[in-house]
Amino acid sequence: ELEWTNSDPGAAAMTVAADGRSATIDASGKTAGSTTITAHIKGAPDTAQYKASCTVTVVTIGSxxxxxxxxxxxxxxxxxxxxxxxxxxxxxxxxxxxxxxxxxxxxxxxxxxxxxxxxxxxxxxxxxxxxxxxxxxxDKIPVASVTVSGTNSLVRTSDNLSPTTQLSASVEPENATLKTVTWVKTGGSGNINISTSGLVTATSAGSATFTATADGVTSTPYIVTVTDQKVTGITIRANDSVLTGKSISVSATVTPENAINTDITWSLTQSKNYASLSGQTLNGLESGDVFGTVTLRAVSNDGGASQTKTVRVTAANGSQVQWAGKSWRVADEDATQFGGKTGSVVLIGDIYETVEFGSNTYYYSTVRNRCLALYNSLTAAQKAKISNHAVVGDPVWVPNSYEIYGSSTPSWGLTPGDTLIRQLGYFANTGTTVSNTEPVRGIYQSYGSWLRVNYNNSGDSICRVLNGYLSYDKSTASKNAIHPALVLNP
Structure with missing residues (x-):
């Protein structure tokens, strides 16, 4: 049994339990101070080994x-x-x-x-x-907002017919309890869909609308648009010219190469009946007009691009053609050196008429006057297509010896300035010389025809073609045929 003592009951009241084994200290209503509480074994000596003490300090709590x-x-x-x-x-x-x-x-x-x-x-x-x-x-931290982000446009290409884009959803606040997102397609093309993870896949062009929902909060509708890659550029591949009676192939390359629809539609525009187009083959018409241009047009079937190319329709060297109501031979497919524009040709007329030379100087001759008379008989539109000879300076003229026979022309067949122009292409290509005259007869026949040579070194003869050969006539009063020539532009 224990005996309990309180050294200062005024500082704290002590209540001993009924079994004597414990005591309760209560400082209610007391003032600040301290007291010593001692428990002693009843009947035992008053020594430290039989008792225990503690000091209770009483304070006043301020707050x-x-x-x-x-x-x-x-x-x-x-x-x-x-x-x-x-x-x-x-x-x-x-x-x-x-x-x-x-x-x-x-x-x-x-x-x-x-x-x-x-x-x-x-x-x-x-x-x-x-x-x-x-x-x-x-119960939880509610979601305040859901925001969708990601690529909102896709482009289908021939090498990627099913493009994809990964959408993401931002949920606020960051510590929201239920942040799991559910993706839903709310409308649009049936071939644009979204997975549970937000991956959008498109198999055709169109648009679709998607939303993301977390904890009952739904994002603003997000629209993804899908387009097919169109052709943005076309390059036409075709020769710059086609001969009458001949054909050339035309083709086109498109950019970009991975456009969905690379098909091309071809069309042909022309002011006269120069050529025809069959698929991707351009035909120069033998029965049509010659020495003109046609315009090829290639349009992509997706409407994305178009391109045009001008092709010249001409006749081959030596071909017989009709122009300005008269029959002509193509003497050169490229008349630029003779004074023509790109695509021009030199034409030599069939026998025009038989006349006296009239003077041993070409500039004052009847031959030149008749050539100019032919020019003056043309319409304004026909004249507009003719260029003056680069040396002679006339729109209609007769060739000289060098233009027909080239470097094989003897000195007596030349006058100053004759070699400034090259041999005409038809004669050069057929190997025409003063000895090989068969090609000359193809145009000049067997008649005598005046050439553009003033006089020979003796000063009294005029050069001419006779049965294909280079010859001369000592009399300016003699009559020979005129084969007028001209440079015809496209």
Whole structure:
């Protein structure tokens, strides 16, 4: 049995339990001070080994405060606990309690734990003073917003017919409890779809609308547009010219190469009946007009691009053609050196008429006058297609010896300036010389025909073609045929 003593009941009251084994100290209503409480084994010597003492100090509590003074906890997600702190003046250990343990509990260190949705006041009490914190408990942190981002346009190409794009959804706040996103297609093309992870796949052009939902909150509709790659450029591949009675192939390359539809539609534009187009074959018409241009047009079937190319229709060297109501022979397929534009030709007329030379100087001759008369008989449109000879300066003229026989022409058949122009292509290509005259007879026949040579070294003969050979006539009063020539532009 123990005996209990209180050295200063005025500082604190002591109540001994019925079994004598414990005592309760109560400082309520007392003033600051201290007392010594001693427990002694009854009947034992009054020595230290038979008793124990403790000093109880009584202080007056000035204030108690708790922080934070309010807090929200969640049963799902975080935070589910909060550590409260009590500030006691003067320092003393408080007793913690919860007004609603069904919502939140608190241990004696001040750690509050969420239990169920609701609210509780957690109080720290000491020395008759207390401080508290309001605890609100919710089931979860709700989602406030969902925002979709990612590529909103896709392009289908021939090497990627099913393009994809990964959409992502941003959920706010970051600590929302239920952040799992569900993707839904709300409308649009049936061939544009989305997976559960937000991967959009398209197998045709069109558009589709998608939304992302988290915790019952749905994003603004997000539209993904899909287009087919169109042709942006066309390059036509074709010769610059086609001969009458001949054909050339035309083709085109498109850019980009991975356009979905690379098919091309061809068309032909022409002012006269120069050529025909069959598929991708351009035919120069033998029965049509010659020495003109046609315009090839290639248009991509997807409507993305188009291109044109001008092709010259002409006749081969030596060909017989009709122009300005007269029959002509093509003497050169390229008359640029003779004064023509790109694509021009030299034509030599069939026998025009038989006349006297009239003068041994070409400039004053009847031959030149008859050539100019032929020019003056043409229409304005026909004249507009003719270029003056690069050396003679006339629109219609007769060839000289060098233009027919080339370098084989003897000195007596030349006058100054004759070699400034080359041999005509038809004669050059057929190997015409003063000895090989068969090609000349093909145009000049067997008649005598005047050439553009003033006089020979003797000063009294005029050069001519006779039965294909280079010859001369000593009399300017003799009659020979005129084969007028001209440079005809496209």
């Amino acid at each position: 108690v405060s708790v922080s934070p003074n309010s807090y929200t906890l969640y049963t799902q997600g975080s935070p589910q606990t909060v550590q409260l702190a009590a500030t006691v003046t003067p320092n003393a250990a408080p007793v913690w309690s919860s007004s609603n343990p069904a919502a939140a509990t608190v241990n004696q260190t001040g750690l509050v734990t969420a239990v169920a949705a609701g609210s509780a006041t957690v109080t720290a009490t000491v020395g008759g003073k207390s401080g508290s914190s309001t605890i609100t408990v919710k």
